[in-house]
Every structure is written in structure tokens, then in C-alpha cells.
Amino acid sequence: MKKIFYICFASGLLLLASCDNGFEELNKDPNAVTADRFNPAYLFTTGQYNTAKGDESNSLNYAEPFVQHMASLSNVGIFDFQGDKYVYHKGNNEQLWKATYNAVSGSSKLIEDVITLAKDKPQYHNLYHMARIWKTVIFHRLTDMYGDIPYFEANQGYYKQIYKPKYDAQKDIYANMLSELEDATAKLDAGQTVFASPDIVYAGNIAKWKRFGYSMMLRLGMRMSKVDPAAAEAWVKKAYAGGVFSSVDDNLFIKGTDKAGTQEVLTNGQSWTLAVSGRSPGKIAKTFFDYMKSHNDPRLKYTVAVYTDPTNVATKKTDPAVQKGMPNGLDRITLPSSPSYDPNVPGQEHQFSGVNRDVFAKLDGPRMLLTYGEVQFMLAEAAVRGWITGDAAQFYRNGVTGAMKTLAQYDVSATIPDADITAYLTAFPFVGVADKEKAFEQINSEYWVATFLNGYESFANVRRSGYPKLVPVNYPDNETGGTYPRRLRYPDDEPVLNADNYNESVARQGADNYKTHVWWDK
Structure with missing residues (x-):
């Protein structure tokens, strides 16, 4: 940084002490991007959008066929659904990791910049806390797909000169994400600037953001039901008490922007x-x-x-x-x-x-990230477990209804009549709480249907709940030996570019292959 020094002379003497007025302002880099010169809200919009665009091959080509929503006859090529046969494809295996950590357009990098630039700036109070909540959306998908990942030191190359971030244990990542959700959601304030224009999800509606924050807390809490039931119960109770999604109008999704398709062949965004x-x-x-x-x-x-x-x-x-x-x-x-x-x-x-x-397949259609139907199914399971008060059967009915009504948000032609929903619930009522395992199977099988085309969430919940009971495939030379996949491999360049931290993670978590279970899937 160029520094300009002014030295004052008076009567032939050096009078440095009298010349410090304005010194700090003169020594600021005029090209530096700081919170007082740049509105971080501009980055927030792109961070939201990039969370849902550019990572599709990872979810669609691996997670969707893993959960047997999709199938394919091919096992090579960029759009050929390698997860159908549990075979390795470098690009599709790495896509979510690369899209998250990209130094220029990565969703986590953009949101980290928002957090850094907005912190301790009263004018950005709500933006700061919105970004903290959004960060959990980004990182919970990444850690659920790969396990231990760089989290606490991620995106700190510019700020702290950390170019080889350590891999953090998923247990610690989850603890921090839940703590962040609790603090950030509670501190959102409708009485302060709401950032309607930069927020392409809820247009700055603080009430919706609070329900979103507590719904994310519910999802993360339920994710721990196998590995730490006591902690899972505690977080689920906090989320439920805080207030979760109340209708399909709260659904969290990102819509495409290229209705005409003019950029279709120029970018990876569609x-x-x-x-x-x-x-x-x-x-x-x-x-x-x-x-x-x-x-x-x-x-x-x-x-x-x-x-x-x-x-x-x-x-x-x-x-x-x-x-x-x-x-x-x-x-x-x-x-x-x-x-x-x-x-x-x-x-x-x-x-x-x-x-x-x-x-x-609409160019300006939505990518669903979290829905009211999913939330109600999670509450139904929590009620069956005795973690919350409430009627598990009603939560289940709400889940089915919400999942069916969500289709209309993709396109009005997919609006399902209320009579059809009622007929479905009449034909397949909730099985009751007497047999908890049957209840878990019914709830999570419907969750699986509700998360169609949201491969990240569907794959995570199938691993967590064990439902539906999917029969693994055993294609020649697959990555699992015919057992059900539990995660994806780290990118091929990680053992070279970040060797020490990669090796530490593998030693702690287990072999870097599709068979190693992530922490909450033990």
C-alpha cells in the first residue's frame, strides 16, 4: 500500500507532533474495498443465487440416483447420472465443493465477505444476521456430502492469509452452525433496515427469515437423531418453540433468471x-x-x-x-x-x-432448498419420538398436503386439487405412534417423495433415517462394492494442495471413499 507522509517544518525545526491531524485518513488505500465504501448487500444477492446455481451436477448426477429418484443407462459424460451405478466421475463428484469454495464466485466466499464487511456496522444489522443464517444453508449441504471440511478457516486467504485451511470435524461444524442459527435468528429485527431488494428469497421479510432460521435449526437438529439423540431433542425443541414454517408460502427456493434461455450455452448456471x-x-x-x-x-x-x-x-x-x-x-x-x-x-x-x-425444466423455475412439507414431516417424527407436544398425525397430514401444494410453485399447471389430497390421506392415513418404527418409515418415505429433485436433502435423510429401504446396486467396478454410498470423495487436488490437513481429516474420519460414514451417520 502506498503511504503518503507529510513532514512539516517550522522555523527550521521538525514538528512531527503538530502534523498528525488527518494522517490516518490520508494513509487509507483509495482502492481498498471496506464496509464504509462498499455496500455488502450487493454480494448477498449473488451469494444466494450461487447457492442454488452451478452445483447441479453434484446433486442431480449423484444424490438423486443415490436415493433412486433417478436412473440412467450411462455411466460416463457430464449429465449421465454416475450415482446410478456408484461409479466415479471427477467433475460431478467435485462440483459442489468447487462451487462452494471458488475464490471469485463461490457461494461461501461471497457470504463470508458479507459477514466480514457487515459485522459491527449498525446499518447492516439485519444483513449480517441474514448472512450468518445463509452460511448454514451452504455449509450443511457441503459437510453432509463430504463429511469433515474446511469451515472455521475457510475463505480466510485475504483476511488472515490462511491458504491451507484445516478440515474441521463435522461434529464441531454442526455445533457452530446451530449456535449461529440460534443467535442470528434471535437478533433479526424488523425495526431496522430489512434489505428487501438484495434478498431474492424473502424480500427482507424478517418474520419469514425468523421462521426460516428456526426451520434450519429443526433440520440440523433432526440430522443428529442417530448420533446424539439428547442434543437433537434439545435443538428440535428450541426450533419448534421459536416458530418454524407455517405454510408453503414460507418455502425456501431460488428461481432462475434466464427465462428466454439466451445464456444457456454460455454459463453453467442453468x-x-x-x-x-x-x-x-x-x-x-x-x-x-x-x-x-x-x-x-x-x-x-x-x-x-x-x-x-x-x-x-x-x-x-x-x-x-x-x-x-x-x-x-x-x-x-x-x-x-x-x-x-x-x-x-x-x-x-x-x-x-x-x-x-x-x-x-423451466429456465426461470425454482430450486427448492427447504419446504413447509419437509418441516411438518420432521415435526411428525419429533412428535412420535416424544420430543415435542402436538399431534403427530396432524403434522403428517400437513406434510403430505404441503408437499403436494409445493408443486404449484414450479408451475401452476401442477396444482393438485384439494379433493385429490384428501383422497390420498384417506387412502393412506397416518399409521399411528404405537409402532414407532412403522411411523418413522411412513413419515420418511413421504419425506423422500417430498424432496424429489432436492438430492442433497433426500440423500442426507435417507442415510439418517434408513427410509425408504433402498436396495443397493452392484455395477462392475463401482466405488462401494455394492453397498449403499455414505458420502462423496474429496476433490483429487486436495491431497496435493492441502496435504497435511487432508491427511489429518482422513485419519480422523476414515478412508476417503464412498463407503466412509459421516459423523451423524454412525
Whole structure:
């Protein structure tokens, strides 16, 4: 930094003491970005958006087929759903990590800048606490997918010259995230500046942000139900008492901005749309399709479709009677041996149902991050466990209703009539609390349906709850030996660029492979 020194002479004598007025201001770098010269709210918008855009290949190509929402015949290529066969693809395996930590556009870097620039600045009171809450959205997904990760020292290269951050134990990360949620949510203040324009989720609505904060606390609390039930119960109670999502209007989602598709081939920001609307994308998994069809689920005709001509959306058929799901773990050689395969239908994969493009492949459509339906299912499980007061059956009904009504936020054409929802709940009522394990299975199976296309959350909850009971695949040369995956591998360059901290993490957590369990999944 250039420093300008003014030395004053009076009567031939050096009078330094009399010349310090204004010295500090003159010695400030005019090009430095500081909180008093730059509004961190500008970074907040991009941080929110980048949380949901640019990481799709990790969720869609790995987590979605892991939970058997999706299936594919291929095991190579950028949009070919390697999670279907538990095989390794460097780019898709690393995408969430790279999108999170990118030094320029990474969601965690942008939000960390907001936190640093807004801290202790009264004019940014709510922005600071909103950013702290949003940070938990970013990091809980990352740690749930990889396990121990850089957290406390992450994004501190500029601020503290930490270029090789240590990997923190997931247990410590969770403890901090929950503490941050508790403090930040409580300190949000509707009486101060609300930052409506920069907030592309809730437009600065503090009441909604508070419900969001406590709903995140509920999610993280429930995540610990296996490893630390006492702590899980305590956090779930705090979240419930604080006030969680009260309707689908509280749903947390990020919408795309490229309605016309003009930037589709220029950026990675809309790759989700490309992946679900191309000629040969992943198909609906047989496990997922059969569950919905066996329940006569009214969502089925809006969720999936068969395109007899994959280049023409007008050929779409939504009648469940003419649809079928693709078995997981098959390729173009082994598919003909499956009872699901019809050799009389042209196009191997195109005889199977795919994502309904009119609903889920809109360029300006939403990516769901946390929904009212999920929250109600978590409360239903908490009530079954005796952690909170309230009617588990009503929470369950609210969860099903919320999950079904959420489809309309993707597209109005997917609005499910109330009568159909009532009929579903009548045909499949809550099983009751007498048999807790049956209740957990029913609740979490519906949670699995509700988190369709939110692979991060669905994969985490399947590992936590054990439901639905998915049969693993055993494709040749897969990463798990035919056992169910528990995490993803760290990026290939980590053992080189951050060797000591990487090695310490592996020694603590376990081998860097798809079989090692994360802390809360013990």
C-alpha cells in the first residue's frame, strides 16, 4: 500500500507532533474495498443465487440416483447420472465443493465477505444476521456430502492469509452452525433496515427469515437423531418453540433468471435445465415410480412424463397407466435382460418416464432448498419420538398436503386439487405412534417423495433415517462394492494442495471413499 507522509517544518525545526491531524485518513488505500465504501448487500444477492446455481451436477448426477429418484443407462459424460451405478466421475463428484469454495464466485466466499464487511456496522444489522443464517444453508449441504471440511478457516486467504485451511470435524461444524442459527435468528429485527431488494428469497421479510432460521435449526437438529439423540431433542425443541414454517408460502427456493434461455450455452448456471430436458437425460427410477403408483399418488401425473419423441414436448404422455420407471444399475447392454424392458418400443431409454419438462425444466423455475412439507414431516417424527407436544398425525397430514401444494410453485399447471389430497390421506392415513418404527418409515418415505429433485436433502435423510429401504446396486467396478454410498470423495487436488490437513481429516474420519460414514451417520 502506498503511504503518503507529510513532514512539516517550522522555523527550521521538525514538528512531527503538530502534523498528525488527518494522517490516518490520508494513509487509507483509495482502492481498498471496506464496509464504509462498499455496500455488502450487493454480494448477498449473488451469494444466494450461487447457492442454488452451478452445483447441479453434484446433486442431480449423484444424490438423486443415490436415493433412486433417478436412473440412467450411462455411466460416463457430464449429465449421465454416475450415482446410478456408484461409479466415479471427477467433475460431478467435485462440483459442489468447487462451487462452494471458488475464490471469485463461490457461494461461501461471497457470504463470508458479507459477514466480514457487515459485522459491527449498525446499518447492516439485519444483513449480517441474514448472512450468518445463509452460511448454514451452504455449509450443511457441503459437510453432509463430504463429511469433515474446511469451515472455521475457510475463505480466510485475504483476511488472515490462511491458504491451507484445516478440515474441521463435522461434529464441531454442526455445533457452530446451530449456535449461529440460534443467535442470528434471535437478533433479526424488523425495526431496522430489512434489505428487501438484495434478498431474492424473502424480500427482507424478517418474520419469514425468523421462521426460516428456526426451520434450519429443526433440520440440523433432526440430522443428529442417530448420533446424539439428547442434543437433537434439545435443538428440535428450541426450533419448534421459536416458530418454524407455517405454510408453503414460507418455502425456501431460488428461481432462475434466464427465462428466454439466451445464456444457456454460455454459463453453467442453468445446467439443471439442460440435464432434465435433453434427449437422453436421466429417467425416473423404478423404485420412485412404483412407490408413487402403488399409492395412486396424484403427484405422479405432474411429476413424470413419457416423451415418445424426445425432441418434441408435444408428444408428452402423463397417464400413469402408460408409464414406467427405469431400474437402477443397468446399462444399454444389461437393460434387455430386465423384465421392465420392451424390445418392441424404439429407443431404449425413451420407453421409460422422465421428468415432466413443462413443470421442472423451466429456465426461470425454482430450486427448492427447504419446504413447509419437509418441516411438518420432521415435526411428525419429533412428535412420535416424544420430543415435542402436538399431534403427530396432524403434522403428517400437513406434510403430505404441503408437499403436494409445493408443486404449484414450479408451475401452476401442477396444482393438485384439494379433493385429490384428501383422497390420498384417506387412502393412506397416518399409521399411528404405537409402532414407532412403522411411523418413522411412513413419515420418511413421504419425506423422500417430498424432496424429489432436492438430492442433497433426500440423500442426507435417507442415510439418517434408513427410509425408504433402498436396495443397493452392484455395477462392475463401482466405488462401494455394492453397498449403499455414505458420502462423496474429496476433490483429487486436495491431497496435493492441502496435504497435511487432508491427511489429518482422513485419519480422523476414515478412508476417503464412498463407503466412509459421516459423523451423524454412525
